[in-house]
Amino acid sequence: MKCPYCNEADTKVIDSRPADDNSSIRRRRQCERCGKRFTTYEKLETMPLMVIKKDNSRETYDRSKIESGIIHSCHKRPVSPQQINAMIDEIENRIFNMEEKEVTTTAIGELVMEKLQQLDEVAYVRFASVYREFKDVNTFMEELGKLLKK
Numbered sequence: 001m002k003c004p005y006c007n008e009a010d011t012k013v014i015d016s017r018p019a020d021d022n023s024s025i026r027r028r029r030q031c032e033r034c035g036k037r038f039t040t041y042e043k044l045e046t047m048p049l050m051v052i053k054k055d056n057s058r059e060t061y062d063r064s065k066i067e068s069g070i071i072h073s074c075h076k077r078p079v080s081p082q083q084i085n086a087m088i089d090e091i092e093n094r095i096f097n098m099e100e101k102e103v104t105t106t107a108i109g110e111l112v113m114e115k116l117q118q119l120d121e122v123a124y125v126r127f128a129s130v131y132r133e134f135k136d137v138n139t140f141m142e143e144l145g146k147l148l149k150k
Contacts, residue, residue, distance in 0.1 A: 001029060001040055003029075003031035003033065003034060003036065003038070004038055005031065005034055005036045005038070006031060006033055006034045006036075008031050008032065008033040008034065010031075010032040010033065011029045011030060011031050011032060012029065012030055012032060013027050013028070013029055014028045014029060014030050014037065015027070015028040016028075019041060020043075023043065023044075024041050024042060024043040024044075025041070025042040025043075026039060026040075026041055027039065027040045027041070027042060047101055048060045048061070049061035049095070049096070049100075049101065049102070049103060050101060050102045050103075051102070051103060051104070051105055051108065052102055052103070052104045052105065053105050054105060054106075058102070061095075061103070063088065063092065066088055066091060066092075066108065066112060067084070067088055069112065069127060069130070069131075070084055070087065070088065070112065070116065070123075070127070071084065072126070072127075072130075073116060073123040073124070073126040073127040073130075074116075074120060074123045075126075077120050077122055077123050078120070079119060079120050079123060083119060087115045087116075087119060090115060091108070091111045091112060091115060094111055095107075095108065095111065109131045112127060112131075113127060113128055113131065117147075121147060124147070125140075125143065125144065125147065128143055129143075
């Protein structure tokens with residue numbers, strides 16, 4: 001880090017501590033040449049996750065969209081808000097652990113369906129009917145058949 005007073009590149013850290021609710025680090029530095037002290041803040045640089053939609057358009061990842069879909073499918077089901085939040089957290093962890101800059105809605109939808117199937121089968125079928133765009137009763141019955149075989 002360059003000294004803001006004399007532009008010397010050789011500075012040392014005197015003190016470090018968390019800042020802004022642990023989202024950054026505040027560092028006190030001292031210039032080796034002029035001896036003046038200054039403060040720097042270090043923050044993790046994050047790249048926004050982009051979601052590739054079915055029509056190949058792109059938008060930034062939005063947790064509320066997953067949350068909305070899951071809440072709709074769990075409407076009037078014995079699923080608590082804590083269970084929904086825990087499920088979304090697990091889905092997000094899997095998405096971000098892919099370490100990709102872009103993820104498809106298909107990949108996200110499959111993760112949501114996998115988690116919903118484990119949590120509540122009715123909510124799973126509700127989500128699948130919208131996500132897989134069931135065209136008629138036969139498609140719906142095929143999905144139910146797969147569920148019953150498991």
